[in-house]
Each structure stands twice: as C-alpha cells, then as structure tokens.
Amino acid sequence: xxxRLEDLxxxxxxxxxxxxxxxxxxxxxxxxxxxxxxxxxLLGLVIFPDKEPxxxxxxxxxxxxxxxxxxxxxxxxxxxxxxxxxxxNAVKQRxxxxxxxxxxxxxxxxxxSEQLLSLFPNAKFVSADHKLRTLRMIKDEMEIxxxxxxxxxxDFGVEVGVHEIxxxxxxxxxxxxxxxxxKKKGIREMSFSTMVLSGEKSAEPHxxxxxxxxxxxxxxxxxxxxxxxxxxxxxxxxVAYQTVTDKQKFIYDTVLQAQTLSLSISKPGTRIGxxxxxxxxYINEAGYGDYFTHRIGHGLGIEVHEFPSMSENNDDYLYSxxxxxxxxxxxxxxxxxxxxEDDVLITEEGSECLTTFPKNxxxxx
Numbered sequence: 001x002x003x004r005l006e007d008l009x010x011x012x013x014x015x016x017x018x019x020x021x022x023x024x025x026x027x028x029x030x031x032x033x034x035x036x037x038x039x040x041x042l043l044g045l046v047i048f049p050d051k052e053p054x055x056x057x058x059x060x061x062x063x064x065x066x067x068x069x070x071x072x073x074x075x076x077x078x079x080x081x082x083x084x085x086x087x088x089n090a091v092k093q094r095x096x097x098x099x100x101x102x103x104x105x106x107x108x109x110x111x112x113s114e115q116l117l118s119l120f121p122n123a124k125f126v127s128a129d130h131k132l133r134t135l136r137m138i139k140d141e142m143e144i145x146x147x148x149x150x151x152x153x154x155d156f157g158v159e160v161g162v163h164e165i166x167x168x169x170x171x172x173x174x175x176x177x178x179x180x181x182x183k184k185k186g187i188r189e190m191s192f193s194t195m196v197l198s199g200e201k202s203a204e205p206h207x208x209x210x211x212x213x214x215x216x217x218x219x220x221x222x223x224x225x226x227x228x229x230x231x232x233x234x235x236x237x238x239v240a241y242q243t244v245t246d247k248q249k250f251i252y253d254t255v256l257q258a259q260t261l262s263l264s265i266s267k268p269g270t271r272i273g274x275x276x277x278x279x280x281x282y283i284n285e286a287g288y289g290d291y292f293t294h295r296i297g298h299g300l301g302i303e304v305h306e307f308p309s310m311s312e313n314n315d316d317y318l319y320s321x322x323x324x325x326x327x328x329x330x331x332x333x334x335x336x337x338x339x340x341e342d343d344v345l346i347t348e349e350g351s352e353c354l355t356t357f358p359k360n361x362x363x364x365x
Contacts, residue, residue: 002031002033004030004031004135005031005032005047005053007135008020008022008031008047008128008131008132008135009047009048009049009053011131012047012048012049012102013049013050015100015102015126016049016100017049017100017101017102017126018048018095018097018098018099018100018101018123019046019047019048019049019091019094019095019098019101019102020046020047020101020102020103020128021044021045021046021101021102021103021108021116022044022045022046022047022104022128022132023042023043023044023045023104023107023108023112024104024107025037025038025043026302026303027045027104027107027132027136028043028044028045028055029230029302030132030135030136030302031045031047032045032055032065032068032069032070033068033069033070034055034057034064034065034068034069034070035068035230036057036061036064036065038057038058038061041057041058041079041083042056042057042077042083042084042087042112043056043057043058043061044056044057044087046087046090046091048094048095051094051095052072052073052094053072053073054072054073054074054075054090055070055072055073055074055075056074056075056076056077056083056086056087056090057074057075057076057077058076058077058078058079059076059077059078061076062074062076073090075087075090084115084119087119088119088120091119091120097122098120098122098123099122099123099124100123100124100125100126101116101120101123101124101125101126102125102126102127102128102131103116103125103126103127103128104127104128104129104132105125105127105128105129106127106129107129113125133306133307133308134307136301136302136306136307137299137306137307137308137319137321137322138319138320138321138322139301139321139322139323139345140321143231143301144321144323144345146228146229146230146231147231147233147300147301147323147343147345147354148354149228149229150225150226150227150228150229150231150232150233151233151235151343151354151355151356153182153185153187153226153228153233154224154225154226154233154234154235154343154355154357155235155355155356155357156181156182156185157178157179157181157182157194157222157224157226157235158222158224158235158237158357159357160177160178160181160182161174161175161177161178161196161222161224162222162237162239162362162364164177164178165214165220165239165241165364166364166365168213169214170210170211170212170213170214171196171197171198171201171209171210171211171212171214172196172209172210172211174196175194175195175196175209178194178196178224179194182226187226187227187228188227189226189227190224190225190226190227191224191225191226191227191232191233191234191304192225192234192304194209194223194224195207195209195221195222195223195224196209196220196221196222197209197220197221197223197337198212198214198215198218198219198220198221198241199212199214199215199218199219199336200333200334200335200336201336202218202219202220202221202238202331202336202337202338203331203332203333203334203335203336203337204331204337205293205294205329205331205337205339214241215241216241216242216243217240217241217242217243217244217245217248218240218241218336219238219239219240219241219248219336219337219338220238220239220240220241220364221236221237221238221336221337221338221339222235222236222237222238222239223235223236223339223341225304230302231301231302232300232301232302232303232304233300233343233354233355234300234304234325234341234343235341235342235343235355235357236327236329236339236340236341237340237341237357237359238252238255238337238338238339238340239361239362239363239364240252240361240362240363240364241363241364242363242364242365243363244361244363247335248335248336249361250286251288251330251332251335251338252338252361253361254282254283254286254288254330255283255328255329255330255338255339255340256340256359256361257282258278258279258280258282258283258328259279259326259327259328259340259342259359261278261279261282262275262276262278262279262296262326262328263326263342263344263351263353265278266318266326266344266346266350266351267318267346267349267350267351268317268318268319268320268346268348269317269318270317270318271314271315271316271317272308272310272311272314272315272316272317272318273311273312273313273314273315275296275297275310275318275326276295276296276297276310276311276312276314277312279292279296279326279328280292280296280312280328283328283330288330288332291330291331291332292328292329292330292331293329293331294329295309295310295311295312296310296311296312296326296327296328297310297324297325297326297327297341297344298310298324298325299322299323299324300323300324300325300343301323308322308324310324310325310326318346319346320346320347320348321345321346322345322346323343323344323345323346323354324343324344325341325342325343325344326341326342326344327339327340327341327342328340340359341355342354342355343355
C-alpha cells in the first residue's frame, strides 16, 4: 500500500468510519496511480480501516488498472452487469454493518448518494473532501519533479506562440501551432482550453479566441498549460505587437510589480490572503483596482484548479511543498488586458518559480 493510501486508511481508522468511497477520477488517480476517464460509468476506490481496499471499474479498464501498479482487488464489470450489486457484495465481504461512509460530498452526485443509501439504509455520510484536499495540497518529491517538467513544457508553448505572432496568423492558428508542437513532444492533453487573446479581447480574463487577426498596438495574451504524467501546468504571458503606448506600458509594469511583490513574500508561514492583498493594494494604488477582477491564484496539481484558493480572505498559511499560481491582471475595456502568471513551489527556504519564460515586456516586431 502506498503512503497516500496509508494516510487515508489511517484517517478512516482514527474516525471509526466503516469505509471511504472515493469516486472522483482525480482522487482515484492520486491514491492508486490509476488514471481513467469513466464517463458515466462507475469508477471507485473503497478504503476500509482494517480490510484490504478494492477498486471498482469497467472490465475494459482492468488491464490498465493493473499496469498502473494497483496491487489490490479489482471488481470489474461489464455494461450489462448490475454494478451496484457487485459493489454491495464486495463491501459485505469485508464488513457486517455499514454505519458511516466517508464520501466526496462536493463530487458525489445526488443519484449515486441515493443508490448508496438504498444499499446501506442505516448508513450516514461524512465528508472526506477536506482530508483529501489537505493530502493533495503538499506535494512529494515525485510530484514536484513532474510539475517541474510540466512547467517547462508550458514555457515552451508560450515560446512557440510568441514566435508565431509575426507570421500574420490569427488567434486560432497560433493555438493550433502551439498544440501541434506540444503534441510532437508527447503531450496529449492541455490543462484547459488554450487561450490566445489579442487587442480588446485580451481584456476578457476568460475570453474566447477566434479568427481575429493581430493588429499593431495589440496586447497579445497567452494562457496555457499541459497535462504531463497526470499533473497540470498553467502559465500566462502578455506581449505587445509592434508598438506600445505609455499607458499600456504603465499597465504592464504595474502588473509585473504586483506579481513581484507577491512572489517576494511567498514563503512558509505567510498568510495566504496576504499574497493576494499585497498585489491588490499595489494595483489599487496605481489606480487600476477596479480592473483586477479575480483572486491572485489557485492551487495546482492533478487538477489545474485545486486547493487552496489564493484569495484575500484565506487565513490559512503557506507550507513547504505547496504549489500554486500567482497571476495578477489588469483588464481595461477598449485598451486590452495584461496578466502575468507563474507556477510557484514553496520550499523550506522560500519559493521557486517553476515557469521561467521571460517576464520583461516584449514588443514583437
């Protein structure tokens, strides 16, 4: 049994839960190393305090589950099988009475919760979400190594995109080239839908790329990330095309300085909300507070957005091994937007930016 599974098993035992039922594909991967896209089918990991856990998945996935390194029992099923009957039988082989089931309350659907209660009518639910988030929040050496490589590939993606600007390509054509070059390096999946936004569209934090050509004087914002060995990266860089006004330069420099301030206090023991506050205060003082419309960042790992939320009202603290983004932005309609985002690792001494693409304002000719 791996350490992650051992930690959750110990938590189940300490709290006298009958079992934990984990069915988020991300948490199943974290605990078992088995990565699967179950679609509407049931995928689950069932963990007991003093019995062997079992994995339940479609029969067509059993070979992949074993190849991932899972050594425990696999309850496989065909599409024509009654999967919940198989689930119930596997549980009853291990326990006589089901009283408390730890579930992912933020993930488990209402229909599946009804199904569980129909199988075990005396059971009560408790949340496993906080425990799982806490475990995943602190990355081990293997995870950090993977995230490092994912960040390098994100850097490469931006480099490709910046190089394409001067070739007369539109936003979607640049995205196509970025993703093509990453696929040539073995990347099958992006962390999220790649964004290349130019001109006024760059003032939309989650804008939609299109066939718009890039014009002289435009800001061009790149936001992208890759999934590498199950872990995500996330980078944003903003460049200017051909010319830049004094106002655009001031906006860019303001965002860069705000990010620099947040990075300067990123170390173990810092209150998470202060990472947001120091950048927000600086942008407010520069007169653009109303144009910084989102939190400073988010946790990063198996999911591109995970615990913790790097918002101003977060009173938790930074710990060594945490990985998150710092991404201040200013978005001014009719002028454009600037966002600068890095993936940050908290170390015992301070912090390290895993993404390293240059952040000085580049004017692409």
